[in-house]
Amino acid sequence: MPILAGNSLEIAGLDAGYGAVRVLQGVSLSVPAGQTVVLLGTNGNGKTTLMRSIMGQIRATAGRIRASIEGQERELVGLSPEQVVELGIVLVPEGRRLFPRLSVEQNLRLGAYRATARAALGENLALCYELFPRLAERRAQLVGSMSGGEQQMVALGRALMSAPRILLVDEPSVGLAPILVARTMEMIAEMKARLGLTVLMAEQNFHQAVRIADRGYVIVHGHIEFEGESAAALRDNDLVRQVYLGL
Ligand SMILES: Nc1ncnc2c1ncn2[C@@H]1O[C@H](COP(=O)(O)OP(=O)(O)OP(=O)(O)O)[C@@H](O)[C@H]1O
Numbered sequence: 283m284p285i286l287a288g289n290s291l292e293i294a295g296l297d298a299g300y301g302a303v304r305v306l307q308g309v310s311l312s313v314p315a316g317q318t319v320v321l322l323g324t325n326g327n328g329k330t331t332l333m334r335s336i337m338g339q340i341r342a343t344a345g346r347i348r349a350s351i352e353g354q355e356r357e358l359v360g361l362s363p364e365q366v367v368e369l370g371i372v373l374v375p376e377g378r379r380l381f382p383r384l385s386v387e388q389n390l391r392l393g394a395y396r397a398t399a400r401a402a403l404g405e406n407l408a409l410c411y412e413l414f415p416r417l418a419e420r421r422a423q424l425v426g427s428m429s430g431g432e433q434q435m436v437a438l439g440r441a442l443m444s445a446p447r448i449l450l451v452d453e454p455s456v457g458l459a460p461i462l463v464a465r466t467m468e469m470i471a472e473m474k475a476r477l478g479l480t481v482l483m484a485e486q487n488f489h490q491a492v493r494i495a496d497r498g499y500v501i502v503h504g505h506i507e508f509e510g511e512s513a514a515a516l517r518d519n520d521l522v523r524q525v526y527l528g529l
Contacts, residue, residue, distance in 0.1 A: 382426025
């Protein structure tokens with residue numbers, strides 16, 4: 283698979299919510315091409331709402347979401363989830379949302395629904411099994427009988443099957459033991475390197491997330507409160523130290 287460069291996201295002044303409840307208030311952030319950006323925030327601060335807004339699952343009420351895909355600029359606000367996926371922007375949702383009564387391979391194949399991905403199904407399945415050999419060993423196993431870490435691997439593999447250019451990952455650490463969180467971060471980093479992806483990851487596990495992040499943002503009550511140009515800048519910030527590091 284070729285290394286894809288130049289895929290980035292630029293969000294400016296974004297407002298979004300649920301009915302009268304305004305959750306995101308003027309959110310601006312950049313996900314530069316080829317970088318991993320982490321969106322840090324504790325429960326209920328709007329991380330999932332932002333991910334769902336990018337995917338077209340929630341309609342933004344103000345602001346813009348620009349994607350640059352292989353040099354072509356696209357406005358995402360107003361697109362349907364299908365149109366966003368068709369551009370190669372793929373979400374690994376919080377809680378993974380797999381089909382527990384289907385096998386690993388059936389779950390993976392379901393990831394290949396966009397046209398480009400269908401054409402490359404065999405090639406991507408082979409890549410998926412190469413990157414995650416455990417999935418090859420367990421290809422016939424029902425996903426519901428797998429461990430949380432293995433299920434996270436299936437969720438990442440299913441995203442790979444969609445032939446992503448920009449990968450969104452919503453709180454991959456939820457429900458996983460610390461060692462599996464570390465392993466999951468490594469899997470995301472491996473997948474990014476191998477596919478040449480641009481990644482936006484929402485997390486509340488500061489220590490694990492900054493290990494793979496090039497830069498990060500802190501979201502509090504739907505506002506971006508801090509932007510760190512590097513993992514070190516995040517670590518040195520007072521707000522981050524108080525909220526995430528307990529210092
Ligand atoms: N379907 C909904 N209808 C109304 N309010 C919602 C809905 N989903 C989320 N909210 C509210 O929006 C706010 C932000 O939630 P969101 O899920 O985006 O936060 P989060 O940072 O992803 O946290 P979590 O880790 O708990 O998912 C919360 O106050 C939440 O109660």
